[in-house]
Amino acid sequence: MKDLLVLSSSPHIKSPETIPTIMFQVCLALLPAIFVGVYSFGVRAAWIILLAVVSTLAFEAASQKLMGRSISIRDGSACVTAILLALNLPPTVPWWLVVIGAFFAIVIGKQIYGGLGHNPFNPALVGRVVLLISFPAQMTLWAFPSHTIFARVTDTLSGATPLGWAKTHVMTHGTLPDTLPFHISQAFLGQTGGCIGEISALALLIGAAFLIWRKIIPWLIPLAFIGTTFLITGAFWVANPQHYLNPVYHVLSGGLLLGAFFMATDMVTNPVTTLGMLIFGIGCGVLTSVIRLFGGYPEGVSFAILLMNATTPLLDRWTRPRVFGEVKKK
Amino acid sequence: MILHHFPGGIHPNDEKGLTAHLPVENAPVPERVFLPLSQHIGAPAEPVVKIGDTVKVGDKIAEARGFVSANIHASVTGVVRAIRDYPNVFGRLAPAFEIETTDDAPFHPKKNREDALSLPPQTLIPFIREAGIVGMGGATFPTHVKLSPPEDKPIDTLIINGVECEPYLTADHRLMLEHPSEILEGIVFLHHILGARFTYLAIEANKPDAIKVMEETARDTKINIVSVPKRYPQGAEKQLIKTLTNREVPTGGLPMDVGAVVQNVGTTFAIREAIRWGKPLIERILTVTGRGIKTPKNLRVRLGTPLSEILNLCGGWKTTPGKLIMGGPMMGINQFDTRVPVTKGTSGILLLPRDEVGEYHPHTCIRCGRCVTVCPMGLLPNFLGSFAEFDRFDDAARYHLLDCIECGSCTYICPAKRPLVQMIRYAKGEVLRRRKKAAKK
Numbered sequence: 197m198k199d200l201l202v203l204s205s206s207p208h209i210k211s212p213e214t215i216p217t218i219m220f221q222v223c224l225a226l227l228p229a230i231f232v233g234v235y236s237f238g239v240r241a242a243w244i245i246l247l248a249v250v251s252t253l254a255f256e257a258a259s260q261k262l263m264g265r266s267i268s269i270r271d272g273s274a275c276v277t278a279i280l281l282a283l284n285l286p287p288t289v290p291w292w293l294v295v296i297g298a299f300f301a302i303v304i305g306k307q308i309y310g311g312l313g314h315n316p317f318n319p320a321l322v323g324r325v326v327l328l329i330s331f332p333a334q335m336t337l338w339a340f341p342s343h344t345i346f347a348r349v350t351d352t353l354s355g356a357t358p359l360g361w362a363k364t365h366v367m368t369h370g371t372l373p374d375t376l377p378f379h380i381s382q383a384f385l386g387q388t389g390g391c392i393g394e395i396s397a398l399a400l401l402i403g404a405a406f407l408i409w410r411k412i413i414p415w416l417i418p419l420a421f422i423g424t425t426f427l428i429t430g431a432f433w434v435a436n437p438q439h440y441l442n443p444v445y446h447v448l449s450g451g452l453l454l455g456a457f458f459m460a461t462d463m464v465t466n467p468v469t470t471l472g473m474l475i476f477g478i479g480c481g482v483l484t485s486v487i488r489l490f491g492g493y494p495e496g497v498s499f500a501i502l503l504m505n506a507t508t509p510l511l512d513r514w515t516r517p518r519v520f521g522e523v524k525k526k
Numbered sequence: 527m528i529l530h531h532f533p534g535g536i537h538p539n540d541e542k543g544l545t546a547h548l549p550v551e552n553a554p555v556p557e558r559v560f561l562p563l564s565q566h567i568g569a570p571a572e573p574v575v576k577i578g579d580t581v582k583v584g585d586k587i588a589e590a591r592g593f594v595s596a597n598i599h600a601s602v603t604g605v606v607r608a609i610r611d612y613p614n615v616f617g618r619l620a621p622a623f624e625i626e627t628t629d630d631a632p633f634h635p636k637k638n639r640e641d642a643l644s645l646p647p648q649t650l651i652p653f654i655r656e657a658g659i660v661g662m663g664g665a666t667f668p669t670h671v672k673l674s675p676p677e678d679k680p681i682d683t684l685i686i687n688g689v690e691c692e693p694y695l696t697a698d699h700r701l702m703l704e705h706p707s708e709i710l711e712g713i714v715f716l717h718h719i720l721g722a723r724f725t726y727l728a729i730e731a732n733k734p735d736a737i738k739v740m741e742e743t744a745r746d747t748k749i750n751i752v753s754v755p756k757r758y759p760q761g762a763e764k765q766l767i768k769t770l771t772n773r774e775v776p777t778g779g780l781p782m783d784v785g786a787v788v789q790n791v792g793t794t795f796a797i798r799e800a801i802r803w804g805k806p807l808i809e810r811i812l813t814v815t816g817r818g819i820k821t822p823k824n825l826r827v828r829l830g831t832p833l834s835e836i837l838n839l840c841g842g843w844k845t846t847p848g849k850l851i852m853g854g855p856m857m858g859i860n861q862f863d864t865r866v867p868v869t870k871g872t873s874g875i876l877l878l879p880r881d882e883v884g885e886y887h888p889h890t891c892i893r894c895g896r897c898v899t900v901c902p903m904g905l906l907p908n909f910l911g912s913f914a915e916f917d918r919f920d921d922a923a924r925y926h927l928l929d930c931i932e933c934g935s936c937t938y939i940c941p942a943k944r945p946l947v948q949m950i951r952y953a954k955g956e957v958l959r960r961r962k963k964a965a966k967k
Contacts, residue, residue, distance in 0.1 A: 202885075206932075206934050207934030207937050207938050208851055208858065208878060209938060210884060211536075211941075213941045214942075215941050414895075466893075469895075517898070517904045520768075520903040520904045521903075522926070
């Protein structure tokens, strides 16, 4: 048998890249953020991530078994979902919340549609948003990174992320104070409150740079997403700095970087065309800004990405690239 | 010279180091040759000899039927033993001559047309047509048809294609190194026929020695030797025209629609032989390569030589057999029968060892969009593949299915290992079949 010739259609060579190698590299790119999360919030953060991974894989295997599909937990996609979900949770969440999130992410967000490639929405965000809406108290109970200057103002804050603090302060006092209780460098390095994975812009940027270099994610979506958010929040800040937060905080704190680099770039749920990606990124930025500036929630990245996920099939249809040699219809 | 950019493209390892340094050897004349009546695009040729006839090397044994067709000539001196169904490169049986060799003498030219350039341009085309020359890069389109554009399609650009962008293949590369002045003469003949204003010889940047040799040979001419960047499929006709002239062949159109004619260097060499010496197309250069073959070679082979003869000549399989491919790894055709003969379009024989042949289990499309990024035609291969999968042929046609050139870039890059080109070919066949059916009604 082994001496028989293999027959197939051309081409006969293929790039070494596979779904598992892509997913593995995404996990690798999330390591800096995981490291900062565990360093800042302690072993508890590590347990949350681990629990998310284990329960996600279990739900994936169980639902595939139930639906009579082949079990594909080794392709790494569930692992990416698990890590992203965990990084999007506050470090204080109870264990059962993680399991519920994993259930909604994998079973409702992914397997019900037919598994990897068929899901219209980013599974990790489906999980997170279900938790955010159903358990708002647990999902906004922030802990503070150990040894930070930020810690000294904890008792005066009701919401601990810079964005949440600003929103509450404006609501209660009408304006922002002259000096903020946090600093840009803290948001950059991971010394402000927030979800496990979103606190350090630096860690996220390192991972993002790796993925862009490896061509795993397109640079266009994050650029359009972050750029749009910066411009819109910046315009409001310039018009009324007493009322609106400096756009640099909008970029560096909250879930924008994590969302823009790691979730808006989820290949399954964003457009395949270049123009589609541009519109997708801009749309995410507009929605995020609107929610952050005018919405009830201090943060809007998750909702923005999910809403734009819903437009992906239309964007793909409307932005078909010009075919080589296609003559414009007169 | 300013080069223009075609969309997409990929960068596979070119693997040309296996054979690029090996001079072309003459393969011994086989005991029997098998010459299919159809070695070209268009109607099969009509036999003009009978079983039992004795033929001399270079004799016409089958006549072109219609304009888009090509003559077939005896590639050896011998006796016609049969005209019967024989395995062809497409995995089917098709009528072929079986000629038993009685004499392995090479072709002896009876003419020497030193004055060819003083003849009226149009009178040169019959020499090419008579010699049965077809596009030797692999497309096998009859050359005389390409050189006879209708009145309303003036040609101002002649492009000689020495790009050889398929990985592994080095036949054109060796030809340029070893026969630069013959190629130059062929280009001059073509220029004489077409009267084109611009003449380019495009060579991929990974062949600096060939570029140098051709530049030196063409020093006193107006031929532009252009080094084009290494990017697959740079050598595809439409992509090469775009690179050199910034003109795009309209969808469903031909190069002549944008005033261009593209000829492969191998074809150009054959044209020179036909015009100068009256030599028909009876042999060609091909690369026998891959890590599966014991001794890789560049060979000059008589047409009709069975694969088995060539494999023996190169020492056979070195490793556990994987794939036996006629042509390159991107667009070549997988073979399962070593009786298949070398024909006019055989640019190489590639043997991939078993451990280089992956077994792939296609996954659902994960919409990564890599196929969209690499498609040199600006298509959406992911959607074309899915439409084919679900028999949505009308949707596929609307997404420009028929513009696909089947270069294989999408399938090469796909991380889900989806056989996109195969699905697209299937859909193309269906769409064309339905159109034919609809036209009949």
